[in-house]
Amino acid sequence: MRYDIVIRGGEVVSTRGRLVADVGIRGETVAALGTDLDGTEVIDATGKLVLPGALDVHTHFQLPFCGTRSADDFFNGSKAAALGGVTTFIDFAIQAKPASVMDAVRARREEADPKVCVDYGLHAGITEWNADRVREIPELIAAGCPTFKMFMIYKAQNWQSNDGDLFAAIREARRYGGMVGVHAENNDLIERLQAETDAAAYPGCYAHAVSRPAVTETEAIARAIHLAEAAGGALYIFHMSTGAAADIVRAARQRGVNVHAETGPHYLLLDDELFKRPDGHHFGTCPPIRKKADQETLWARLADGTVEVSATDTCTFDSRQKAMWGGDYRKIPFGMPGIETMVPLLYTTGVRAGRISLEQMVGMVCENPAKLFGLWPRKGVLQPGSDADLAIFDPELPVTITPSVLATCCDYSPFEGTAVRGWPVTTLVRGRVVVRDRGFCGEPGTGRFLRRNPPFAPAA
Ligand code: URP
Ligand code: ZN
Numbered sequence: 001m002r003y004d005i006v007i008r009g010g011e012v013v014s015t016r017g018r019l020v021a022d023v024g025i026r027g028e029t030v031a032a033l034g035t036d037l038d039g040t041e042v043i044d045a046t047g048k049l050v051l052p053g054a055l056d057v058h059t060h061f062q063l064p065f066c067g068t069r070s071a072d073d074f075f076n077g078s079k080a081a082a083l084g085g086v087t088t089f090i091d092f093a094i095q096a097k098p099a100s101v102m103d104a105v106r107a108r109r110e111e112a113d114p115k116v117c118v119d120y121g122l123h124a125g126i127t128e129w130n131a132d133r134v135r136e137i138p139e140l141i142a143a144g145c146p147t148f149k150m151f152m153i154y155k156a157q158n159w160q161s162n163d164g165d166l167f168a169a170i171r172e173a174r175r176y177g178g179m180v181g182v183h184a185e186n187n188d189l190i191e192r193l194q195a196e197t198d199a200a201a202y203p204g205c206y207a208h209a210v211s212r213p214a215v216t217e218t219e220a221i222a223r224a225i226h227l228a229e230a231a232g233g234a235l236y237i238f239h240m241s242t243g244a245a246a247d248i249v250r251a252a253r254q255r256g257v258n259v260h261a262e263t264g265p266h267y268l269l270l271d272d273e274l275f276k277r278p279d280g281h282h283f284g285t286c287p288p289i290r291k292k293a294d295q296e297t298l299w300a301r302l303a304d305g306t307v308e309v310s311a312t313d314t315c316t317f318d319s320r321q322k323a324m325w326g327g328d329y330r331k332i333p334f335g336m337p338g339i340e341t342m343v344p345l346l347y348t349t350g351v352r353a354g355r356i357s358l359e360q361m362v363g364m365v366c367e368n369p370a371k372l373f374g375l376w377p378r379k380g381v382l383q384p385g386s387d388a389d390l391a392i393f394d395p396e397l398p399v400t401i402t403p404s405v406l407a408t409c410c411d412y413s414p415f416e417g418t419a420v421r422g423w424p425v426t427t428l429v430r431g432r433v434v435v436r437d438r439g440f441c442g443e444p445g446t447g448r449f450l451r452r453n454p455p456f457a458p459a460a
Contacts, residue, residue, distance in 0.1 A: 082117060
């Protein structure tokens with residue numbers, strides 16, 4: 001039996017452990033794991049890890065936001081993904097009311113389909129809950145978008161939902177096995193604290209952190225959890241930043257609430273002292289990066305399985321765009337690049353540092369997101385029948401993170417100067433080599449829109 005491609009002799013990793021094996025690929029799928037497999041093309045992975053292609057379930061490519069548009073478009077963003085071992089991303093189609101969410105999905109697909117070089121899906125961003133949305137939920141699910149994002153902030157953007165709408169959406173999504181995710185921050189409290197915060201009293205843009213203390217997130221997360229509990233539906237917490245919120249999620253799960261949470265490398269590795277620097281606004285995102293103590297709790301909650309997903313919230317604004325803040329912390333274009341560095345950073349600062357195991361890392365960037373977002377077992381695992389999405393990862397390769405080694409069109413990196421050991425060298429998407437020996441060889445338009453399944457059983 002001859003396979004199209006054989007990945008030879010690497011250590012194949014899943015949440016269940018590691019196995020030195022050949023991966024036989026036929027067409028777009030994994031056909032076999034074995035030894036001495038015969039291939040038309042053989043790629044040597046001896047001494048390397050063979051990871052399932054990672055999923056980044058939170059990106060915002062070419063997003064019109066904060067008076068500009070995020071700088072990495074669907075081509076450059078997906079190229080950066082491939083170079084970082086990420087073979088699937090999930091972006092957002094955010095409703096521009098009064099137009100429908102389906103309109104946003106169609107528009108986003110028109111932007112993305114010709115450009116992407118890895119596979120992608122879309123969360124449906126709901127900004128207006130009414131009878132049209134009730135009708136639209138099954139339509140969105142049929143279109144492959146069974147997960148939703150609602151915003152507990154962004155009143156100024158006209159994106160904010162109230163608690164009644166959030167409750168009703170969670171209850172409605174439950175009927176079809178879908179899941180509502182939230183951007184959980186308390187808008188009213190932030191507005192009040194912003195009005196009371198004298199920005200001039202703080203260096204750099206530290207007032208951003210002062211006006212968004214932990215309670216602005218923990219209160220919103222606790223509230224969303226209560227609503228999900230009452231509605232009996234599934235809830236996902238996007239970009240969770242505080243340790244206290246992770247403890248709230250743990251307590252809720254222990255009492256049986258169907259709640260899931262994501263954090264990301266910026267919350268695990270960066271802290272709010274950075275806002276005091278002259279370039280502190282480069283780190284401006286919301287929720288903001290927090291305290292060192294939050295990092296430790298988030299790592300602990302990743303390790304104990306409370307936080308199931310690492311994602312990046314990639315929303316790239318370069319230094320020229322970030323300069324639009326003009327000294328007013330409320331005007332920072334919120335977001336940072338991150339998709340390309342997620343896996344190497346988790347490997348060095350998580351696995352190598354002994355905070356999580358390699359198998360746990362594969363859980364949080366491969367298996368768990370695939371399961372929670374309706375892509376399992378097509379994505380997130382290397383087993384016969386799965387898509388042949390993989391990253392050959394050199395665990396010894398030293399790389400110092402600087403913009404010059406990254407594909408993002410950002411001229412700074414939030415992780416600038418961080419020395420990591422371990423980086424993806426070769427990446428395949430559905431059996432197609434898109435990165436070879438760290439050189440990008442993918443093509444725009446070869447990635448595919450993924451019609452995802454509802455992650456849960458529909459309510460009876
Ligand atoms: O600051 C952030 N997170 N920007 C991206 C938009 C969002 O809220 O996810
Ligand atoms: Zn958000």
